[in-house]
Amino acid sequence: MDKKTIRLLMPQWQGGNNPHYSFGAELLAWLAPENGQPLIEVPVQAYAGTPLENENGVYGRTQLLEQLKAARHLISAHQPDRIVMFGGDCLVEQAPFAYLNERYRGDLGLLWIDAHSDLMRIPGYDYGHTLPLGNLLGEGEEEFASFVTTPLKPENVFIAGLAKPAQQEAEIISKTLQEKGIAIPDDTELLKRLGIRTAGAEELAESMDSVKTWIKESGIKYLAIHLDLDVLDPAAFRSLLFANPESPYLYSPKGTMQIPRLLELMHLASKETEVVGLGITEHMPWDAITLKSMLNSFPLLANHI
Amino acid sequence: MDKKTIRLLMPQWQGGNNPHYSFGAELLAWLAPENGQPLIEVPVQAYAGTPLENENGVYGRTQLLEQLKAARHLISAHQPDRIVMFGGDCLVEQAPFAYLNERYRGDLGLLWIDAHSDLMRIPGYDYGHTLPLGNLLGEGEEEFASFVTTPLKPENVFIAGLAKPAQQEAEIISKTLQEKGIAIPDDTELLKRLGIRTAGAEELAESMDSVKTWIKESGIKYLAIHLDLDVLDPAAFRSLLFANPESPYLYSPKGTMQIPRLLELMHLASKETEVVGLGITEHMPWDAITLKSMLNSFPLLANHI
Numbered sequence: 001m002d003k004k005t006i007r008l009l010m011p012q013w014q015g016g017n018n019p020h021y022s023f024g025a026e027l028l029a030w031l032a033p034e035n036g037q038p039l040i041e042v043p044v045q046a047y048a049g050t051p052l053e054n055e056n057g058v059y060g061r062t063q064l065l066e067q068l069k070a071a072r073h074l075i076s077a078h079q080p081d082r083i084v085m086f087g088g089d090c091l092v093e094q095a096p097f098a099y100l101n102e103r104y105r106g107d108l109g110l111l112w113i114d115a116h117s118d119l120m121r122i123p124g125y126d127y128g129h130t131l132p133l134g135n136l137l138g139e140g141e142e143e144f145a146s147f148v149t150t151p152l153k154p155e156n157v158f159i160a161g162l163a164k165p166a167q168q169e170a171e172i173i174s175k176t177l178q179e180k181g182i183a184i185p186d187d188t189e190l191l192k193r194l195g196i197r198t199a200g201a202e203e204l205a206e207s208m209d210s211v212k213t214w215i216k217e218s219g220i221k222y223l224a225i226h227l228d229l230d231v232l233d234p235a236a237f238r239s240l241l242f243a244n245p246e247s248p249y250l251y252s253p254k255g256t257m258q259i260p261r262l263l264e265l266m267h268l269a270s271k272e273t274e275v276v277g278l279g280i281t282e283h284m285p286w287d288a289i290t291l292k293s294m295l296n297s298f299p300l301l302a303n304h305i
Numbered sequence: 306m307d308k309k310t311i312r313l314l315m316p317q318w319q320g321g322n323n324p325h326y327s328f329g330a331e332l333l334a335w336l337a338p339e340n341g342q343p344l345i346e347v348p349v350q351a352y353a354g355t356p357l358e359n360e361n362g363v364y365g366r367t368q369l370l371e372q373l374k375a376a377r378h379l380i381s382a383h384q385p386d387r388i389v390m391f392g393g394d395c396l397v398e399q400a401p402f403a404y405l406n407e408r409y410r411g412d413l414g415l416l417w418i419d420a421h422s423d424l425m426r427i428p429g430y431d432y433g434h435t436l437p438l439g440n441l442l443g444e445g446e447e448e449f450a451s452f453v454t455t456p457l458k459p460e461n462v463f464i465a466g467l468a469k470p471a472q473q474e475a476e477i478i479s480k481t482l483q484e485k486g487i488a489i490p491d492d493t494e495l496l497k498r499l500g501i502r503t504a505g506a507e508e509l510a511e512s513m514d515s516v517k518t519w520i521k522e523s524g525i526k527y528l529a530i531h532l533d534l535d536v537l538d539p540a541a542f543r544s545l546l547f548a549n550p551e552s553p554y555l556y557s558p559k560g561t562m563q564i565p566r567l568l569e570l571m572h573l574a575s576k577e578t579e580v581v582g583l584g585i586t587e588h589m590p591w592d593a594i595t596l597k598s599m600l601n602s603f604p605l606l607a608n609h610i
Contacts, residue, residue: 005605030335031597032606084605225604229596236550238543239592245541259595266603275604285592287544290564291534292336298571299530299580300310300389301337 005082007032008074008096010042012067014060015089015128016241016282019047023292024239024283025088037084042071044088057126058141064091064128068147071095087281089129090118090228091144097136097224098148100277108276109156109220110136111211111269113262114228115163115255117187117198124182125251129282133157133226137194154194158214160265161231162198165253176250185252201231201257208268215272223269224277231255232262239285310387312337313379313401315347317372319365320394320433321546321587324352328597329544329588330393342389347376349393362431363446369396369433373452376400392586394434395423395533396449402441402529403453405582413581414461414525415441416516416574418567419533420468420560422492422503429487430556434587438462438531442499459499463519465570466536467503470558481555490557506536506562513573520577528574529582536560537567544590 009029011022022044029039045063055061072095075083081103083096101108112118112133119134121141134140138151145151165173177184191198199210214220232255234243242249269275295301314334316327327349334344350368360366377400380388386408388401406413417423417438424439426446439445443456450456470478482489496503504515519525537560539548547554574580600606 027593028596028600031593032600033597035606082605237592237595238550239596245543259599263599263602270604278603278605280600280603283596287542287590288332288336288593290542291333291544291588294564294568295333295337295585297568298583298585299575300387300583301340 003081004078005037005084006078006080007037007039007084007086008042008071009039009086010044010067010071010088010092012044012064012088012092013047014045014052014063014067015091017052017059017127018241020284020289021087021089021282022046023289024285025086027285027288028280028283029086032086040074040078042067042074054126057121058128059126060128061143065143068095068144072099072147075099082276085277085279087279090114090281091128091132092281093132093226093279094135094144094148096279097152097226097277098150100222100224101136101152102150104222104276106150106153107156107222108152109215109218109223109273110152110158111223111225112157112159113161113226113231113265114159115161115231116228116252117159117162117191119187119190120185122183122185124180139190139194154196155218156220157196158211159196159198160204160211161201161255161257163253163255164200169253172250173252182251201255201261204265205258205261208265211265211268212272220273222276223273225266225269225275225279227278227280228282229280230282231257233258239283239287241282241284243286245286308386309383310342310389311383311385312342312344312389312391313347313376314344314391315372315376315393315397316349317369317393317397318349318352319357319368319372320396322357322364322432323546325589325594326392326394326587327351328594329590330391332590332593333585333588334391337391345379345383347372347379359431362426363433364431365433366448370448373400373449377404377452380404387581390582390584392584392588395419395586396433396437397586398437398531398584399440399449399453401584402457402531402582403455405527405529406441406457407455409527409581411455411458412461412527413457414520414523414528414578415457415463416528416530417462417464418466418531418536418570419464420466420536421533421557422464422467422496424492424495425490427488427490429485444495444499459501460523461525462501463516464501464503465509465516466506466560466562468558468560469505474558477555478557487556506560506566509570510563510566513570516570516573517577525578527581528578529584530571530574530580531584531586533587534585535587536562538563544588544592546587546589548591550591
């Protein structure tokens with residue numbers, strides 16, 4: 001029988017407190033090849049010019065929880081076998097991957113391709129997009145995690161492309177975080193306690209054997225793949241928070257993965273498992289944002305003319 | 306009576322011999338604000354994997370002429386008062402601006418915002434996108450220029466943002482051109498003979514008075530504006546031929562205009578004249594091209610799955 005695949009467009013921005021994530025999601029969905037999959041939009045409260053409030057340690061908690069529930073309702077309505085998610089900030093991944101783990105009886109594998117582990121709260125940086133992987137494992141933030149009825153098994157998770165900043169970058173980041181009163185995130189202990197395997201971009205550039213071994217040893221049959229585009233080297237792909245042409249981003253380490261390596265990783269995953277989930281997040285297309293804004297003010301095009 | 310404005314989408318790539326111009330045009334049209342103007346697509350022969358032929362000094366001459374005529378037929382069918390053109394390579398501007406100059410009885414003003422004058426053939430670099438302004442003035446390339454029944458008056462043309470490379474850049478460009486057997490373009494004499502006014506980005510950053518004076522002295526009432534996005538500083542806007550993240554472009558000088566100056570220039574033009582034409586060209590959205598190509602090969606999204 002044919003597998004049923006749906007595409008979700010979730011232009012969520014509250015998890016990174018940056019309205020540009022909404023536009024990044026829309027452009028992402030527009031760029032994706034047509035292949036007959038239905039595209040379902042998750043209702044997201046658009047940015048209305050008012051800043052989000054810090055609600056008990058998470059900016060925009062109420063909106064984020066509403067949107068999480070809306071995404072889950074839409075998925076439950078369709079009961080798909082496979083889900084493609086176009087985000088939006090990273091937190092969009094929670095609803096589809098939690099559903100898929102239920103759908104595959106708690107045996108879902110998750111390849112988390114990301115420069116950051118997204119496992120935990122970072123005091124002083126109270127944004128939801130640091131939480132999704134933690135929530136999916138039953139860790140993360142209590143209220144968000146409570147919506148994950150079947151947490152992922154830690155041995156079924158692999159984080160690929162985790163960034164380790166070089167000394168100079170690390171010093172700049174530490175300085176910025178201290179000045180802003182943000183805790184310096186350290187996920188080492190949590191990764192160790194949970195026993196989650198990881199590999200940095202440099203290790204993967206030499207060999208993808210660690211991923212292959214993980215798939216084999218954990219017996220991954222059904223796989224979801226999370227791609228945070230910020231895993232990529234911003235010199236090669238610049239539509240990232242890190243690569244704002246107007247100001248550098250100094251809060252966390254940049255990704256260093258090269259595009260051919262990412263494609264290889266995707267190819268390996270498809271070859272060794274049945275991919276049932278794919279989420280793409282944190283698309284921040286600076287040039288398109290700039291051009292859209294310019295066009296809005298040009299003669300003949302401006303709406304008020 | 307209401308003025309009739311149409312939008313043309315002309316995904317022409319042959320004038321720069323680079324198929325990415327087609328995608329750049331489509332993305333540009335998608336980014337433009339909706340305001341009820343009809344969007345009419347000019348038929349363009351898509352890149353079919355076969356290289357263009359150099360036909361008597363212009364690559365893809367036959368296709369370019371066919372497309373020029375098609376654009377003109379569509380414009381003639383609609384008889385608009387105002388035209389917005391989404392390119393494509395720079396040569397897309399010929400049909401709409403030639404029509405507008407007829408429509409406004411030979412009195413059209415033309416603000417050519419471009420790092421390059423686009424006035425003439427460059428032997429050894431036989432691409433149509435070096436020709437449009439020349440053709441519109443009855444110069445340029447004979448066969449293409451023959452379709453301009455009412456040439457623009459040179460005193461009605463102003464080139465804004467014309468790049469003058471710094472010494473180091475000039476040396477690199479000279480070396481590249483010599484190695485490739487391309488003539489070093491020199492439009493100084495032609496500009497002088499025609500008496501066309503110009504201002505570089507640096508001059509305009511100090512003052513826009515030269516543009517204001519030109520509008521006044523030439524008595525420009527109806528104005529068309531050409532924008533080659535490559536007039537912009539690629540450090541601020543990177544969706545340009547010059548800013549390929551994989552390899553630098555060393556054939557001609559880069560633009561240096563800053564975005565706020567471009568907006569000021571557009572604002573000035575709208576204030577002092579009635580803008581009846583706007584063309585936007587040479588959009589080369591590297592990241593979107595890369596992302597589209599990645600998405601095409603990802604699991605669940607690839608068309609062949």
